[in-house]
Amino acid sequence: MKFCDKLLQLRRARKLTQKDVAAACGITRQTYSGYESGERYPKKKEMYQVLADFFEVDVTYLYTDKEMFLDAAHEQYGSRGMAQAQELVSQLAGMFAGGELSDQDREAVMRSLERAYWLAKEDNQKYTPKKYRK
Structure with missing residues (x-):
């Protein structure tokens, strides 16, 4: 499963909006939307950890x-x-x-x-x- 698909699945399972996730992770909604659409990936390794902590999953789950x-x-x-x-x-x-x-x-x-x-x-x-x- 791709990174973008994993984010989408995790967000929908928690019934959150992109804006909610972006605000909690300290990024803009447009940036998070880019992650979910597969147009971009986090530039810094730390962002993977922030997302993993927010969704309460292991960071290796998010990586492909x-x-x-x-x-x-x-x-x-x-x-x-x-x-x-x-x-x-x-x-x-x-x-x-x-x-x-x-x-x-x-x-x-x-x-x-x-x-x-x-x-x-x-x-x-x-x-x-x-x-x-x-």
């Missing part, structure tokens, strides 16, 4: 493999690395859109590509001039 991957890319390589990872995920989604793969196979392919991404990032780190390294 995609969010965990993007978050790890952001922590390790900053905004630029996260943008590259996001582009990779988007391209993969397009590749799988027309085909039929079981969820298990799709996850296996995603894990393999993540592993390849991290290995490529490590190799690129070797050839990056010192002045551009973090």
Whole structure:
């Protein structure tokens, strides 16, 4: 289940409005609406924790493999690395859109590509001039 679907399900189960949840979490209704529609994701990892605390669920419930991957890319390589990872995920989604793969196979392919991404990032780190390294 996607992050946006989980938020929608949790909010409806508690019979709350988007405005109620947004106010309790300290964000605007438009921002929360973007989370629920799948148009955006929290920029900061702490927002996942705030939402999890509000809905009284474990923060790992809100994460999907995609969010965990993007978050790890952001922590390790900053905004630029996260943008590259996001582009990779988007391209993969397009590749799988027309085909039929079981969820298990799709996850296996995603894990393999993540592993390849991290290995490529490590190799690129070797050839990056010192002045551009973090």
